[in-house]
Amino acid sequence: MTFLDVTRVYQRPLPSTSVGAGAGLRTELHHFDLVVPDGWQQGTGAFGGWVMAVLIRGIEAVVAEPGRALRSLTAEIPAPVMVGEATLSVEVLRTGASVTTVAARLLQKGQIQAHAVAIMGTPRMLENADDHAEIARPVVTSWRELEPIPPDVPNVPVFSRHFEFRLVDGLPFRGAAKSGAVGWIRMRDPGPVKDAALVVAHVDAWWPAEFARMKSQRPMVTAAFSLQLVGGPEAWKTDAPLLHTSRSLAARQGYVTEVRELWTEDGELVALNEQTMVIVK
Secondary structure, three states, X not given: OOHHHHOOOEEOOOOEEEEOOOOOOEEEEEEEEEEEOOOOEXXXXXXXXXXXXXXXXXXXXXOOOOOOEEEEEEEEOOOOOOOEEEEEEEEEEEEOOOEEEEEEEEEEOOXXXXXXXXXXXXXXXXXXXXXXXXXXXXXXXOHHHOXXXXXXXXXXXXXXXXXXXXXXXXXXXXXXXXXXXXXXXXEOOOOOOOOHHHHXXXXXXXXXXXXXXXXXXXXXXXXXXXXXXXXXXXHOOOOOOEEEEEEEEEEEOOEEEEEEEEEOOOOOEEEEEEEEEEEXX
């Protein structure tokens, strides 16, 4: 099954209405059903890229307006999302002339396992505001000159078998002086479309940059996640792998701040990502 198949959400016919805190303020909750598939786990629960992809699927289904694309996503995964049935609730917090703000929650057995807030916005053509990027894609070995890491490497998360990784630099568990990883990545069976859900899966699929500093494997999980879609799926015009870079900026008391970049082969910035990761033990 393709990634599109395993991240489908199914909307229930009638949204329920809830009363907000302000007098007369009413918002609609749109409810979806979904199935968390086996084979996409990272440890106990589904890998974070899959979780955020289904949150995006629900959000985009509710904000079904052409041109109002995902620009920013902030999310937390307070508990593992387990294989089996789940529900999704999506609430439009506000719709303006060009920006819609949406909240989504993924629940299992009545408990919130993950939630996100998304900014959906139309393009803004402003005078004296040219498009630019103050960072550039690193000059690295072409993916064509690198062999993929075998998918059956021992002791890797189950979900990683759905991706092709071509490592440039940053082998894990070598006790390096600095954290970081650089490499090319693409999903083996993404489906027919390149969209925001596919981008978020690629951003999150690489192992933590902090692994390069470690001398032995220690489990880490993502507690908080922020994604900025710069070029987004529109910049991703070919089937070539994307260049993934990551580094941890700081670590203290078992919490690590990591930043990631996702680039096209021809140098277009697709997305920026910051994560707060927790060293479990």
